[in-house]
Amino acid sequence: MRASTTSVALGLLTAAANAAPFKTSTVKRQDSGKVVAAHFMIGIMETRSSAADYDEDMKKAKAAGIDAFALNIAKDDYTDAQLNYAYESAANNDMKVFISFDYNYFETGENEAVGAKLKEYCAKPGQLTVDGKCFASSFNGDTDPSKLFNANTIRAAAGTDLYLVPNLSPTGIRDASAVGDIDGSFNWIGWDSNGANRAPTADANVTTSDFDAKYTEWLAGKTYMAPVSPWFFTNFASKAWVFPGDLLWFRRWNEILALAPQMIEIITWNDYGESHYVGSDSATSKHTDDGSSAWTNGFPHDGWLEMAQPYIAAYKAGSKAITVSEDKLVYWYRPTPKAACGAFDGIDTLQDAVFVVALLQSAGTVTVTSGGNTKTFDAPAGASAYQVDMGTGKQTFALSRGGADVFSATGSLEISENCSPVNLNAFVGVAKGNAAVRK
Numbered sequence: 001m002r003a004s005t006t007s008v009a010l011g012l013l014t015a016a017a018n019a020a021p022f023k024t025s026t027v028k029r030q031d032s033g034k035v036v037a038a039h040f041m042i043g044i045m046e047t048r049s050s051a052a053d054y055d056e057d058m059k060k061a062k063a064a065g066i067d068a069f070a071l072n073i074a075k076d077d078y079t080d081a082q083l084n085y086a087y088e089s090a091a092n093n094d095m096k097v098f099i100s101f102d103y104n105y106f107e108t109g110e111n112e113a114v115g116a117k118l119k120e121y122c123a124k125p126g127q128l129t130v131d132g133k134c135f136a137s138s139f140n141g142d143t144d145p146s147k148l149f150n151a152n153t154i155r156a157a158a159g160t161d162l163y164l165v166p167n168l169s170p171t172g173i174r175d176a177s178a179v180g181d182i183d184g185s186f187n188w189i190g191w192d193s194n195g196a197n198r199a200p201t202a203d204a205n206v207t208t209s210d211f212d213a214k215y216t217e218w219l220a221g222k223t224y225m226a227p228v229s230p231w232f233f234t235n236f237a238s239k240a241w242v243f244p245g246d247l248l249w250f251r252r253w254n255e256i257l258a259l260a261p262q263m264i265e266i267i268t269w270n271d272y273g274e275s276h277y278v279g280s281d282s283a284t285s286k287h288t289d290d291g292s293s294a295w296t297n298g299f300p301h302d303g304w305l306e307m308a309q310p311y312i313a314a315y316k317a318g319s320k321a322i323t324v325s326e327d328k329l330v331y332w333y334r335p336t337p338k339a340a341c342g343a344f345d346g347i348d349t350l351q352d353a354v355f356v357v358a359l360l361q362s363a364g365t366v367t368v369t370s371g372g373n374t375k376t377f378d379a380p381a382g383a384s385a386y387q388v389d390m391g392t393g394k395q396t397f398a399l400s401r402g403g404a405d406v407f408s409a410t411g412s413l414e415i416s417e418n419c420s421p422v423n424l425n426a427f428v429g430v431a432k433g434n435a436a437v438r439k
């Protein structure tokens, strides 16, 4: 998303009860049709100049098991050029894409234009279809009366069967009982929160699974597109807070396997501003810099994508447990302890720790050294997570079996006491490799 309004407003507004000229789907989709999408910001792509500029993203996402990019668009003068490049690259790379209209920008009076845009893009070979229908989504669309998503108007203007899964919520200002005009809904809130778009407190704590339950009940069998996000930290002058991250990426994937929703959307592929990117590195991926490079350059997150890969495979197979095909320790940590950063909205919900997820083919011993703190864990086969109190200095992660080293790695970023400017983003790395002792 591009703006800061993700809060869920309470209220009631009766939705226009026009008869829909095109069919909505009422059939619950089967496991075999599970779809993994990833949110992709077109708004930072102004400088891309060809379909080839999107190829690396498409290839990398496809290799991880992602089916489609949700192309988040506003109304910039370069939006259509970039959409065309992205659709063309998707077709060239056997990927799919769909448009996610950002209703912080699209207005109630523009739903016809939204439908007209779909009419144009639905026909392209890169378009994601679900149950044979052109798939589309949104960010927001039910929190501001001047920026309301209207499914019936969009369907009429598109003139083709649509599968609409916008980001409307059970507590939005549309008629909360009106899910008749949509095929499902996308929940953006992938972090525990206070219910008002800030970090939770002991007294106000709405968890990711609380939201899953609300959406699932509200949708009553229609498609639920659940969010999966690793982190959230943003530090613009106009927008500065953090949601609890820590081991969220691990916990949330396990929730997803247990819940098995019809669709999931990874938040995000490349939203550097909010630090929840899992795709390409901000320093090397071609995009315009809105100032977020201050907390993203030098902070790779693609280790999180590697960690997600076996979870994506399990989710698509309808399995509750992952299959590990290579031993890995995926690790992450903030660059500084909290005390060095001072007051920052939500900072109290973070722990001063380094985090490790072990993905193991057989049981092993995980040793983590964070500065002067060393801890050793007996890790079982499969996925398991650990944390160690943060110490300044080097961060080292090692796997051994039967007393013999398998591999170890030291993060290229040391933890320091320098938190100026405040950076609560995570540095993510992966320890793996073929040591001689490995059987």
Ligand SMILES: *[C@@H]1O[C@H](CO)[C@@H](O)[C@H](O)[C@H]1NC(C)=O
Pocket (backbone or CB within 6 Å): 192, 200, 201, 202, 203, 205, 207, 349
């Ligand atoms: C919110 O609830 C979750 C689940 O019980 C818990 O893990 C988390 O620590 C809570 N957060 C706060 C700030 O109390």
